[in-house]
Amino acid sequence: MISLCQAQSIIQFHMRPLSSENCLLIEAVGKFLAQDVYAEIDVPSFDNSAMDGYAFCYDASLKSYKIVGSIAAGSHLKIALNKGETAQIFTGAPLPEHADTVIAVEQVSASGGVIQFDPDVVFKGMHVRNKASQNSKGDCIAKKGTRVGHGLIALLASCGIKHIEVYRQPVVDCIITGSELQDLGSTLSDDNIYNSNGPAIHAFLLQCGIKIQNTLAAKDEKKILRDILDNSLQKSDLLIITGGVSAGAYDFVPEVLEEIGVIKLFHKVKQKPGKPIYCGIKEHRWIFGLPGNPASVLACLNQYIKPCISGLSGDPHMFNKYVFLPAKNSWKKKSGLSHILKAKIEENQVAILEGQESFNLLPFNQCNAFVVLEEDVDIVEKGDLVKAYFE
Numbered sequence: 001m002i003s004l005c006q007a008q009s010i011i012q013f014h015m016r017p018l019s020s021e022n023c024l025l026i027e028a029v030g031k032f033l034a035q036d037v038y039a040e041i042d043v044p045s046f047d048n049s050a051m052d053g054y055a056f057c058y059d060a061s062l063k064s065y066k067i068v069g070s071i072a073a074g075s076h077l078k079i080a081l082n083k084g085e086t087a088q089i090f091t092g093a094p095l096p097e098h099a100d101t102v103i104a105v106e107q108v109s110a111s112g113g114v115i116q117f118d119p120d121v122v123f124k125g126m127h128v129r130n131k132a133s134q135n136s137k138g139d140c141i142a143k144k145g146t147r148v149g150h151g152l153i154a155l156l157a158s159c160g161i162k163h164i165e166v167y168r169q170p171v172v173d174c175i176i177t178g179s180e181l182q183d184l185g186s187t188l189s190d191d192n193i194y195n196s197n198g199p200a201i202h203a204f205l206l207q208c209g210i211k212i213q214n215t216l217a218a219k220d221e222k223k224i225l226r227d228i229l230d231n232s233l234q235k236s237d238l239l240i241i242t243g244g245v246s247a248g249a250y251d252f253v254p255e256v257l258e259e260i261g262v263i264k265l266f267h268k269v270k271q272k273p274g275k276p277i278y279c280g281i282k283e284h285r286w287i288f289g290l291p292g293n294p295a296s297v298l299a300c301l302n303q304y305i306k307p308c309i310s311g312l313s314g315d316p317h318m319f320n321k322y323v324f325l326p327a328k329n330s331w332k333k334k335s336g337l338s339h340i341l342k343a344k345i346e347e348n349q350v351a352i353l354e355g356q357e358s359f360n361l362l363p364f365n366q367c368n369a370f371v372v373l374e375e376d377v378d379i380v381e382k383g384d385l386v387k388a389y390f391e
């Protein structure tokens, strides 16, 4: 059986971003740049004031200036200043000709069309945003592989960029297997359980910025499963299956996947929960079979599916999303398997929660993270640094 680390290396090795698409800037949020982006203009494109105040040409010998005009932001007024002259100016307004310095309105006294100030508080170039001081036309302002967040959107918009080339996000289908499952809204029959994985995966994907294409339910019958899996594989980049991947008599998923031509990358990982996890590919389509226990599913979503979505979406650092934080409590485990533990990060510490059984969802009423303890770890003392992922 391979280790969690090996499983991640295998995924990384086979990962290729999906094709790219040209996208409206605001629709690119959460996606990854498929090309370096170059500025088409200087920003700022003109010298302008960083303050509401008065603009003038700096002269160390002067401490009063005559007001000869007023320039608002967006004004196209052209004023040329002579020695000893100033113009009232507002934040973002273009500097008048010959001006190189702005003094804030709070630092002057103005009366009779003249301003006066303490010359010690002024230096040449003060409160001026020079043309091209953010970037020059032609500069590379963002690199391929960068995630498009609202900050980057602001930067690109400031350069007048309306469309960008980003990697496509995966089309995801989900198949929930298990003859014992019932959907919410129906009265629970004896010996059945509610399908909690379906809603959890749906919500998880939304948090990743992905709207699931289809969620289908499959009974534990080989023929039904085969038809559903075969059909879904034609239409998605990533297929998430829950249940039916372990060693039970009704766990048909690995066998059926092989029959429909999926190449297995691994099946079973030295981890808890989620040991029977399956991963395969068919013609660049990814297939994950997650053991059905709800806590296994949630741990595997974070450990494997989120990085896989990132990798397909063009993230060059698909697996490096953890932090090391001091443990808030001590914890014991058997060595041999990596443990993925429900946890809560608060005040720069991480608490490992009670109720780690893989059927037990109660800790998710406060869980916001997972702690991963390596195979050889058997004890964590309070204050030890542990690897944690935000949920």
Ligand code: AMP
Pocket (backbone or CB within 6 Å): 176, 177, 178, 180, 181, 193, 194, 195, 196, 197, 198, 242, 243, 244, 245, 246, 248, 251, 290, 291, 292, 293, 294
């Ligand atoms: P399996 O991996 O199919 O052997 O399922 C393992 C355990 O998870 C069993 O107790 C199942 O009843 C339970 N389980 C499987 N799928 C779901 C689901 N969608 N929602 C809640 N529990 C499930």
Ligand code: MG
Pocket (backbone or CB within 6 Å): 177, 178, 179, 220, 243, 244, 292
């Ligand atoms: Mg099952």
